Amino acid sequence: MDEFALIRRYFAGHGRGSGVAVGIGDDGAVLEPAPGMQQVQVIDTLVEGVHFPSDLAPADVGYRAVAVNLSDIAAMGAVPRWMTLALSLPAADEEWLDGFASGLHTAAAEYDVALVGGDTTRAPVAVITVHISGDVETGGAILRSGARPGDTVYVTGTLGDAAAGLRGLREGDPVRELLWRFTRPAARVRAGRALRGVATAAIDVSDGLLGDLGKLLLASGVGARLDVEALPISPPLAAHFGADEQRRFALSGGDDYELCFTASGELPDTGIVPVTAIGTVVEGAGIELRLDGEPFDYADAGYRHFADDESGA
């Protein structure tokens, strides 16, 4: 068996799922879109040494590769269905592949998404691209462009944990509960579904709150005022870092994959994840930070871990 046949072995037999007429093994997958629904498609790449350290556990790499894409599906309010994988590796290391595949399949099972096709190639470093398709009710997708002055700005869960965990990892002393947010990010699919018809705009926090909210505001043609004291900070982040560092991680940390969204009026039950109001949409452009009502001076820099990279070609 050649080594790429070996790779394929780890991904065969996972094409079962609703609407999968032909899965892995032909020139392409044959799928049955749900009648009357629109389809949401997302694609995202993780590069070894850029998006994750080379020594990250392969199961975590596999899990993350799926979760970061599911997070985009969640931010649109869609239900994930089908996944394809383009996996480029320096060599077919059986132990690494075994871990990677188990993490990938774990995430796929948790979110009920079927692996329907892929491509395996050789490259000098691991480059993992996942494409996911999901369903959304026609006209129901939550876009970045619908925020209006007077809307409240919300965020799900807590912010800053993943970046703090990753910094600990790089310094050789990670806090397990924080690092977990980096290695096993939760995609807020259930919350995204609950927000259809409620959120006026949404984006997932992959690059940091300020950067991602900035994109949402730009797409909507508005600005925002954020209350820094309102940022949701987890108990472990509060326990291990001072107030200033907590705020830096929460504002610029990225990799948490929470949803940031805007809405006016009452919020529905978004499931198990808490939602926190952190500010208000205003006329104009950009983000004004306030701490206890006073202007908060903050230079957004320094906490983008590996990245010069950017999503959304």
Add this chain to the structure above:
Amino acid sequence: MDEFALIRRYFAGHGRGSGVAVGIGDDGAVLEPAPGMQQVQVIDTLVEGVHFPSDLAPADVGYRAVAVNLSDIAAMGAVPRWMTLALSLPAADEEWLDGFASGLHTAAAEYDVALVGGDTTRAPVAVITVHISGDVETGGAILRSGARPGDTVYVTGTLGDAAAGLRGLREGDPVRELLWRFTRPAARVRAGRALRGVATAAIDVSDGLLGDLGKLLLASGVGARLDVEALPISPPLAAHFGADEQRRFALSGGDDYELCFTASGELPDTGIVPVTAIGTVVEGAGIELRLDGEPFDYADAGYRHFADDESGA
């Protein structure tokens, strides 16, 4: 403007196309599948130094990245509609990007496929993953698994040109008409459409006729007898190489992106591309080669240009 904003500039504004409700620029694309049709999804990666030489003209890289995926769509008998791009690059070289984008958009326009989303990241070498979705009539997709003993084996166009052109390029003396087949492969979408309901099985020739036909036969649980003298050889290949080399390129060369298919009975008009009968499906397994009725001894090796890689995770 940061350099990845620069990259995005080359791909913005190309999301128009039928069924595109939201294109590039949000967390995901929102698309409208055609009612009553099945969807075919394919994904394929090109790695610099593995699938193409580093000094290949960037417009050719962009064109190829689309065409090799369209070829898989063609082999299924589908019509391409939407494309997403995951582009990993060492740096945002404006001249390279300009060429790459123009080649990509040229192929997209020729085959009427809309670029609806993407992701740009940094990596040590260029890694280009394209995902394409297409439509096919429900139950109409041509699979690899339907070949039956007694069927005739056919191939579109001519074989071996791309590999011969690539070898010339590496040796510093390419024949332009042959190299063209590598840099600007034609995806046989129109032929694939015409073969629905006619071909019992099909695959595109990306890795070489013997390898790809071998996969088709394996999926169908049959074998084949090929007549080596029947292999379609182009005038430029015949003019520049001896009979033995022509056969090697045609049998193992790869990168031509012709369709190899099986059918019984009459063939329809497949459009502008000629179709050649090259053998017969038989009971059993594997490929038996004959030259003018005599067994033809051939070791399938040596002409896979860069590749240890393999499609179809």
